[in-house]
Amino acid sequence: MGVLAEAYIKETVDGRAEVRNWTEKNLLPVFLRENFYYEMTILGTTIILMEIIGEIPGIDTLKKHIRRVESLANHQIVLLFKNITRYRRKSLIENRIPFIIENGQIYLPFIGLDLKKAPENIQTEIKQFTASAQMAYLYFLYHKN
Numbered sequence: 001m002g003v004l005a006e007a008y009i010k011e012t013v014d015g016r017a018e019v020r021n022w023t024e025k026n027l028l029p030v031f032l033r034e035n036f037y038y039e040m041t042i043l044g045t046t047i048i049l050m051e052i053i054g055e056i057p058g059i060d061t062l063k064k065h066i067r068r069v070e071s072l073a074n075h076q077i078v079l080l081f082k083n084i085t086r087y088r089r090k091s092l093i094e095n096r097i098p099f100i101i102e103n104g105q106i107y108l109p110f111i112g113l114d115l116k117k118a119p120e121n122i123q124t125e126i127k128q129f130t131a132s133a134q135m136a137y138l139y140f141l142y143h144k145n
Contacts (some may be wrong), residue, residue: 008104011044017042019049028029028070032065038080043111048073049100051080056088059095066097 009017022037036051050069057065066077079092079099092099098108129137 008102009040009100009106012104013106014042022073022106024049024073030071031093032069037069039075042108045111047075047076047078047108049078049080056081056084059091059097061074062097063095078108 006017006019009019018041020039022039025037028037035053038049038051040047040049044054048069050066055063062079065080066079078100079097081099081101083103084092084099084101087103089099089101092116093107096109098110100106
């Protein structure tokens with residue numbers, strides 16, 4: 001699991017979250033074993049993180065894969081991504097598919113958690129120059145050298 005994702009989860013959601021490799025990967029069909037799997041305890045709930053390696057399949061295929069892994073693991077499945085497109089993220093949310101993205105976005109509807117990374121610094125728009133800024137602007141405008 002990415003260090004960024006684990007640190008973000010511990011910092012913002014649950015400082016006692018535990019992440020470890022999922023040892024029962026051999027129970028899965030061969031076509032699902034190529035992904036990485038982690039077991040995580042967050043807010044007292046054990047989940048399986050599935051990090052998809054390679055190209056991300058379509059939503060219908062993802063749903064089938066998630067159902068298959070859930071039936072074998074007996075835990076909720078959460079997709080783990082390094083990054084995804086805005087369209088893919090919207091599609092996952094519309095289909096209520098839980099995910100964690102390393103850049104700080106988390107959607108876990110089964111525990112009521114939806115965190116999005118917000119900008120840290122909110123800049124206010126400057127609508128007018130101060131007198132000294134006007135003088136400096138005019139100086140540089142007229143003295144191009």
